[in-house]
Amino acid sequence: MVDLKQVNQVLQEFNEIVNTKKYRPFDKNKTLKVGVDLGTSSIVLAILDEQNKPIYGSFEYAEVVRDGLVVNYIQAVQIVTKLVHEAEEILGVELTEAATAVPPGTLGNDFKVVxxxxxxAGLNVTTVVDEPSAAARLLDLEKGAVIDVGGGTTGISIIEDHTVVKTIDEPTGGTHMSLVLAGYHKVPVPEAELIKRDRSRESETFMIIKPVVDKMANITKQFLETYPIEPLFVVGGASFFDDFSKVFSKYLGKEVLRPDYPQFVTPIGIAIASEKE
Ligand SMILES: Nc1ncnc2c1ncn2[C@@H]1O[C@H](COP(=O)(O)OP(=O)(O)OP(=O)(O)O)[C@@H](O)[C@H]1O
Ligand SMILES: [Mg+2]
Structure with a gap:
């Protein structure tokens, strides 16, 4: 059974650490678990203790990855290096190893590049997990579906026995929502991006972008008709809207759960997976 309350507590602590740039005091003699998530819209660093409690976290917006592929290698390295150095300075320890993740089905060179x-950036890679499995690690989801609505894509993955057995990736996500919003308000996309995140305009914004959410829910519905499974979780930054999971629940006729701070589920899960097995 997924304990969503406990998951949300971890996410809330992590979010607070990220926003305040403070860290949770920790035992410097014990190993820290480090995860790096190279996403389409940001790079996130997550650091946990042995009990998977958040110690430190940070992120930087970046467009160095597109559809799961690293498109700007040098900038990606620069950002990871910077995030790691900042963390080392704040924590007073050296970080030597980390886990990272790729979208399911990433093969060959694309896999290696990550x-x-x-x-x-000076880190030994302990493991490369796939993104939905990482999310499932934080959720402690043995069996179910993870719908990850990120920047560029929406990935739907079926998890059985803690592993991804089936997945699809659709080229729609938060970026698509921003484009719709930019068109509606007749403003440049970066401005639409800010409007999208403005909580005080949430109900108006959600009405405008709802067709994008409907489309995602519809794709999910079709996929789950072939692979019926429960529980259903939605994660990823673009699912931040209050009514997001309600739209999905209505379409699917099933409960769809969305953890708080859904943009941090995968990064924290990557850090959990960093432990060498
Ligand atoms: N508060 C918010 N309200 C609405 N949308 C948000 C909010 N915060 C982030 N987003 C959107 O979430 C998307 C990024 O989500 P996330 O951080 O999960 O993606 P990513 O991991 O970088 O990308 P991907 O998983 O596609 O590689 C962006 O489109 C961003 O605009
Ligand atoms: Mg992601």
């Missing part, structure tokens, strides 16, 4: 980014 570890190379970390290695060029």
């Amino acid at each position: 570890s190379n980014v970390l290695e060029s």
Whole structure:
């Protein structure tokens, strides 16, 4: 059974650490678990203690990855290096190893490049997990579906026995919502991006972008008709809207759960997976 209350507590602590740039005091003799998530819209660093409690976290917006592929290697390395150095300075420890993740089905060179980014930033890579499995680690989800609505894509993954057995990736996500919003308000996309995140305009914004959410829910519905499974979780930054999971629940006729601070589920899960097995 997924304990959503406990998951939300971890997410809330992590979010607070990220926003305040403070860290949770920890035992410097014990190993820290480090995760680096190279996403389409940001790079996130997550650091946990042995009990998977958040110690430190940070992120930087970046467009160095597109559809799961690293498109700007040098900038990716620079950002990871910077995030790691900042963390080392604040925590007073050296970080030597980390886990990272790729979208399911990433193969060959595309797979290797992601570890190379970390290695060029001075980190030994303990493991490369796939993103939905990482999310499932934080949720402690043995069986169910993870719907990850990120910047560029929406990935729907079926988890059985803690592993991804089936997945699809659709080229729609938060970026698509921003484009719709930019068109509606006749403003440039970066401005639409800010409007999208403005909580005081949430109900108006959600009405405008709802067709995008409907489309995502519809894709999910079709996929789950072939692979019926429960429970259903939605994660990823673009699912931040209050009514997001309600739209999904209505379409699917099933409960869809969305953890708080859904943009941090995968990064924290990556850090959990960093432990060498
Ligand atoms: N508060 C918010 N309200 C609405 N949308 C948000 C909010 N915060 C982030 N987003 C959107 O979430 C998306 C990024 O989500 P996330 O951080 O999960 O993606 P990513 O991991 O970088 O990308 P991907 O998983 O596609 O590689 C962006 O489109 C961003 O605009
Ligand atoms: Mg992501």
